[in-house]
Amino acid sequence: MKLTVKLLDIANRGVLLHSTDARSMRVRDGDRVQLADEATGKTAQAHVDTTGSLIEPGIIGVYRPLNATLAVDEGAFVEVRGAERPASLAHIKKKMDGGRFTKDETLDIVRDIVNDTLSPGEITAYITASYINGLDMDEVEFLTRATVDTGERLHFTRHPVVDKHSIGGVPGNKITLLIAPIIAASGLLIPKTSSRAITGAGGTADLMEVLAPVSFPALEVQQMTQKVGGVIVWGGATNIAPADDKIITYEYPLKIDARGQMIASVMAKKFAVGADIVVIDIPVGRNTKIATAQEGRKLAREFIELGERLGMRVECALSYGESLVGHTIGPNLEVHEALAILEGSTEPNSLIQKSLSLAGIALEMAGKAAQGQGAQVAADILHSGKALDKMRQIIEIQGGDPAVKAEDIVPGEYRFDVNAPQDGYVIELNNSALVTLARLAGSPYDHGAGLEIHAKKGTRVRKGDPIFTIYAEREWRLERAIEVGRTLMPVVVEGMVLERVPPERWV
Numbered sequence: 306m307k308l309t310v311k312l313l314d315i316a317n318r319g320v321l322l323h324s325t326d327a328r329s330m331r332v333r334d335g336d337r338v339q340l341a342d343e344a345t346g347k348t349a350q351a352h353v354d355t356t357g358s359l360i361e362p363g364i365i366g367v368y369r370p371l372n373a374t375l376a377v378d379e380g381a382f383v384e385v386r387g388a389e390r391p392a393s394l395a396h397i398k399k400k401m402d403g404g405r406f407t408k409d410e411t412l413d414i415v416r417d418i419v420n421d422t423l424s425p426g427e428i429t430a431y432i433t434a435s436y437i438n439g440l441d442m443d444e445v446e447f448l449t450r451a452t453v454d455t456g457e458r459l460h461f462t463r464h465p466v467v468d469k470h471s472i473g474g475v476p477g478n479k480i481t482l483l484i485a486p487i488i489a490a491s492g493l494l495i496p497k498t499s500s501r502a503i504t505g506a507g508g509t510a511d512l513m514e515v516l517a518p519v520s521f522p523a524l525e526v527q528q529m530t531q532k533v534g535g536v537i538v539w540g541g542a543t544n545i546a547p548a549d550d551k552i553i554t555y556e557y558p559l560k561i562d563a564r565g566q567m568i569a570s571v572m573a574k575k576f577a578v579g580a581d582i583v584v585i586d587i588p589v590g591r592n593t594k595i596a597t598a599q600e601g602r603k604l605a606r607e608f609i610e611l612g613e614r615l616g617m618r619v620e621c622a623l624s625y626g627e628s629l630v631g632h633t634i635g636p637n638l639e640v641h642e643a644l645a646i647l648e649g650s651t652e653p654n655s656l657i658q659k660s661l662s663l664a665g666i667a668l669e670m671a672g673k674a675a676q677g678q679g680a681q682v683a684a685d686i687l688h689s690g691k692a693l694d695k696m697r698q699i700i701e702i703q704g705g706d707p708a709v710k711a712e713d714i715v716p717g718e719y720r721f722d723v724n725a726p727q728d729g730y731v732i733e734l735n736n737s738a739l740v741t742l743a744r745l746a747g748s749p750y751d752h753g754a755g756l757e758i759h760a761k762k763g764t765r766v767r768k769g770d771p772i773f774t775i776y777a778e779r780e781w782r783l784e785r786a787i788e789v790g791r792t793l794m795p796v797v798v799e800g801m802v803l804e805r806v807p808p809e810r811w812v
Contacts, residue, residue: 306330308365310381312372318421320351320385321366327355330387335424337388340367342377349375350388352424370421393417394427400434411447412454415548419455428555432563440565442607446614448566452573456547457523459496459578461531466494467667468575471586472567472604473505474594476740477629480586481509481537482643483660484667486696487686489535491673496530496578498540500553500570506743506755507636510539515640515714515752517705526578533698546573562594568607576615582670583612583619584663588626592736598623620666624659628734628762631656635748635755637714638776644711647693661687717746717753717778721787725766729799734762738795742775745786751778760796772796 306329313321320338322330332338334355341348351371360366365385367377377383396410406414414431417423423431440448467488471478481497488495499509499519510519520542521529529536541550549570556562575583585608588594589601605621612619631653633642646657665679674682686692701707739756747754758773760766773796777783 306385307382308385309363310377310379310383311360311364311366312377312379313366313368315366315368316370317368318351318370319354319368319424320371321354321356321360321368323360323362323364324355324357325362326365327353330385332387335426337390338385339388340365340371340375341384342375342381343384344381345376347375347377350422391417391422393423397427397431397434400438401430403438405441406444406447408447408450411444412451415448415451415455418548418551425555428551429559432552432555432559432561432566435566436561436563440563440569442610445565445569445607445611448569449573449576449611449615452546452548452569453577456577457544459523459527459530459545461494461496461527461579463494463531465581465671466496466579467582467584467671468495468497468578468580469584469586469663469667470571470575471588472571472594473562473588474736475588475590475624475626475628475630476506476634476736476743477631477639477656478586478588479509479512479631479633479639479643479656480660480663482512482640482696483646483656483687483692484664485535485537486647486692486699487660487664487683488667489533489699490686490691490695491668491671491682493534493667493671493673494530495535496526497535497537498526498543498545498574498578499537500540500550502749506634506740506748507639508749509537510541511749511752512636512640512643513537513703514539515636516709517700517703519703521703529702533702534695535699536703537699538703540574545577546570549573564604568604568611572608572611572615572617575617580617582667583617584667584670585619585621586624586659586663587621588624590625590627593626595626618670620670622663622666624662627736628655629736629739629758630659632758632761633755634739634743634758635716635746635776636752637716638755638757641711641714641716644696644709644714647687647696648711649688649690650711657687715753716755716757716776717751717783719777719780719783721775721783722771723773723775723790723796725760725768725770725772725798727768727798729766731760731762731764731766731772731796731798733797734758735793735795738793739773741793742786742790742795745782745789746775746777747779747782751782753778754782766798772798
């Protein structure tokens with residue numbers, strides 16, 4: 306059937322058909338059609354939405370992402386016919402039934418994700434099937450390689466290339482903002498491609514965006530790294546492992562991070578940027594992704610095994626995960642805290658020690674420090690001001706202001722202090738509840754939203770002392786965070802839940 310093109314500015318790789326035309330072609334919502342432009346010979350496949358009123362019969366609405374491939378003009382004629390379902394759907398169904406993916410099946414699925422052949426619902430089905438039935442190590446390797454092979458790769462002439470990653474689960478884990486400049490200042494290369502938040506209140510890319518742009522093509526990432534030694538960019542803009550960020554997009558609303566997909570996600574990015582040495586932070590504790598040290602050691606072995614299969618040296622650090630890193634959650638608050646340390650602050654100790662320990666592991670693996678001396682070498686680089694100078698170079702080359710200071714980064718104007726209801730000790734901090742409050746306040750999209758924790762676990766407080774402060778850029782978001790916060794249990798003082806005291810006692 307020949308139809309006239311109407312271009313629609315909708316961010317979905319699909320088309321809109323009038324229900325009359327859809328019935329004539331025997332297609333319905335969610336089916337696929339093949340479009341062919343006879344003038345150029347270009348073809349594209351798209352999934353179908355239907356309407357009875359938004360367009361007239363004989364018209365096909367072509368969404369913006371699809372037209373990036375088809376490149377037809379408004380009013381042009383295209384030939385439209387029904388298309389077969391992709392083979393990858395059968396592979397996904399197989400996994401839903403408890404089967405295993407082969408190497409070729411995995412490549413089919415990943416290629417269809419990258420090419421937008423699969424609909425959002427079909428990608429969600431793939432994620433869910435992998436989450437419920439899991440991926441074994443062969444499947445994880447297949448997914449890692451397919452994710453790399455369907456995107457661009459970085460190639461450096463100078464080695465070793467270093468990378469690090471935290472699997473998440475602990476709020477306020479802003480260590481990359483310290484580790485990356487320390488590593489780069491030592492003379493090593495660290496092309497740090499990072500994700501935005503999935504289940505947390507701020508991914509590394511969200512934090513770095515406070516200081517500088519983070520969206521760059523792969524070639525520019527490579528050139529910037531070669532020039533100043535390191536970058537901190539968003540992987541989703543690079544076309545490096547592009548399937549990964551598309552998968553993350555559909556994991557986000559479900560707040561899931563399937564183990565096998567998580568391992569492949571981490572290692573694909575490291576493999577694609579040409580990393581020789583990788584340090585992985587695995588926070589362990591209640592209310593984290595990894596509850597016990599035993600489970601953490603198992604995950605570490607899986608990362609190390611996959612690294613061996615891919616030709617990368619991997620070491621993992623099991624870190625304390627039952628309390629946030631530093632005192633802040635949310636982009637502006639966390640960036641302020643990290644910049645202050647680069648500028649010479651000696652607090653918070655938890656952030657400094659964790660950053661130096663992980664940077665030290667990388668320095669030892671790369672031969673920049675003797676065994677057991679890495680943390681001290683990292684500390685020397687930090688205290689000498691070399692890490693701050695390097696961070697300024699990274700900010701500048703990414704288009705930010707290299708003269709920015711910690712005092713320039715401020716939280717949202719709306720705030721609410723949560724105070725201790727009685728004298729006592731803080732005996733519990735619930736990480737997931739704290740993250741929920743930060744997200745309700747607007748983090749990470751509102752950079753000024755988040756939490757500042759004044760009393761961490763073990764701190765003695767007196768009645769009326771502030772336990773933590775909620776910040777927001779919009780008053781209604783702050784009110785929502787306060788309202789929901791009263792039903793959660795983020796902080797316990799001697800067994801008394803702050804959020805369940807009468808509202809008038811929150812002063």
